[in-house]
Amino acid sequence: MFKLLTSVLALTTTVAVAEKFGNFYNYWLYNSTANIFDLTRYGSSNPITLPTLSNRNSSIIIAPERSALVIVDMQNYFLDPELSPGAKAGRAAVAPTLQLIDAFRAKGMPIAWVQWGIDEYDLTHLLSPSFLYGFSDGKHANTSFCSEMGTVHNGTIDAGKLLCRGAWNAQQYGPLYTSYLQGLEMGTDFYFNKNTLSGLWGVFTPFEQWLHDTGVTTLFFGGVNTDQCVFGTMIDAVYKGYDTIMVEDICGTTSPYYATQMVVYNIGGDGWTTNTSMILPALA
Ligand SMILES: *[C@@H]1O[C@H](CO)[C@@H](O)[C@H](O)[C@H]1NC(C)=O
Ligand SMILES: *[C@@H]1O[C@H](CO)[C@@H](O)[C@H](O)[C@H]1NC(C)=O
Numbered sequence: 001m002f003k004l005l006t007s008v009l010a011l012t013t014t015v016a017v018a019e020k021f022g023n024f025y026n027y028w029l030y031n032s033t034a035n036i037f038d039l040t041r042y043g044s045s046n047p048i049t050l051p052t053l054s055n056r057n058s059s060i061i062i063a064p065e066r067s068a069l070v071i072v073d074m075q076n077y078f079l080d081p082e083l084s085p086g087a088k089a090g091r092a093a094v095a096p097t098l099q100l101i102d103a104f105r106a107k108g109m110p111i112a113w114v115q116w117g118i119d120e121y122d123l124t125h126l127l128s129p130s131f132l133y134g135f136s137d138g139k140h141a142n143t144s145f146c147s148e149m150g151t152v153h154n155g156t157i158d159a160g161k162l163l164c165r166g167a168w169n170a171q172q173y174g175p176l177y178t179s180y181l182q183g184l185e186m187g188t189d190f191y192f193n194k195n196t197l198s199g200l201w202g203v204f205t206p207f208e209q210w211l212h213d214t215g216v217t218t219l220f221f222g223g224v225n226t227d228q229c230v231f232g233t234m235i236d237a238v239y240k241g242y243d244t245i246m247v248e249d250i251c252g253t254t255s256p257y258y259a260t261q262m263v264v265y266n267i268g269g270d271g272w273t274t275n276t277s278m279i280l281p282a283l284a
């Protein structure tokens with residue numbers, strides 16, 4: 001009897017148990033020996049292990065069933081060369097974004113397009129003075145959201161009302177729009193309007209409703225601007241208990257370099273940062 005007890009004790013001390021961070025429903029399992037965070041929660045029929053640059057280059061194990069790629073504000077307003085001549089970093093993010101979209105779709109992981117799409121109710125009830133001013137010409141309130149932008153591309157395109165729902169300037173930029181339309185047809189892509197920097201600010205946004213309904217808990221992020229709408233949505237995702245992974249090379253900004261450094265530093269601590277060059281091989 002005594003012998004049996006000691007051998008049971010010996011067994012329990014040699015089999016390492018991964019450390020659990022979280023509660024009954026929402027948790028990570030961390031294996032400090034392997035430096036791997038298991039984010040699958042209820043397991044997965046097809047778990048994927050991905051390298052990151054955070055927490056001493058830890059790896060993460062994700063459940064494709066509960067993971068999504070979130071693309072924030074890759075809209076004509078922010079990326080068209082005529083409307084945003086300075087958005088070089090954002091335009092450079094387009095090619096790796098398209099690659100990652102294809103890789104996610106191939107693994108059955110959805111794409112969530114989260115972007116400005118102002119409507120009448122937002123205009124009259126929800127928009128804060130700060131953003132109404134920030135998106136104006138700095139002088140006149142009637143130049144802000146949903147004001148007419150006129151035509152672009154030598155008069156061939158009506159840009160429509162500024163970041164207003166359905167306007168051309170509020171559509172995904174260039175090849176991303178084509179990819180999005182394909183994704184809608186395939187049933188892999190989902191679209192969510194937002195009315196402030198964050199797609200998760202407010203009582204229950206359309207994007208949050210979708211996360212709730214689908215049970216998606218692990219979010220990979222890209223978009224523009226890194227330090228504004230992407231960071232705003234990422235930090236709210238952290239606050240609300242979602243796994244937040246910033247994919248650095250599919251983010252871009254027109255802000256000074258230190259704005260990006262702040263985001264990489266903080267999301268690297270609150271979640272993870274990684275790069276398409278690191279994760280694409282594991283998704284192939
Ligand atoms: C943690 O990782 C180590 C090294 O890869 C492995 O030997 C061990 O079985 C793992 N523990 C758990 C609980 O998965
Ligand atoms: C993490 O990986 C990067 C890139 O390979 C490397 O430069 C860095 O030194 C690594 N950091 C740690 C803590 O191992």
Ligand SMILES: *[C@@H]1O[C@H](CO)[C@@H](O)[C@H](O)[C@H]1NC(C)=O
Binds near residue numbers: 140141
């Ligand atoms: C916008 O408001 C200014 C006064 O603040 C006015 O002069 C201008 O005509 C208005 N523009 C439009 C398009 O209504």
Ligand SMILES: *[C@@H]1O[C@H](CO)[C@@H](O)[C@H](O)[C@H]1NC(C)=O
Binds near residue numbers: 082153154
């Ligand atoms: C507009 O027209 C000019 C002159 O023909 C041309 O150089 C330019 O590329 C055109 N711009 C766009 C966006 O089509």
Ligand SMILES: *[C@@H]1O[C@H](CO)[C@@H](O)[C@H](O)[C@H]1NC(C)=O
Binds near residue numbers: 096249276277278
């Ligand atoms: C991230 O990926 C880009 C390609 O999109 C590559 O140019 C860059 O070197 C990579 N950065 C790191 C840190 O791996």
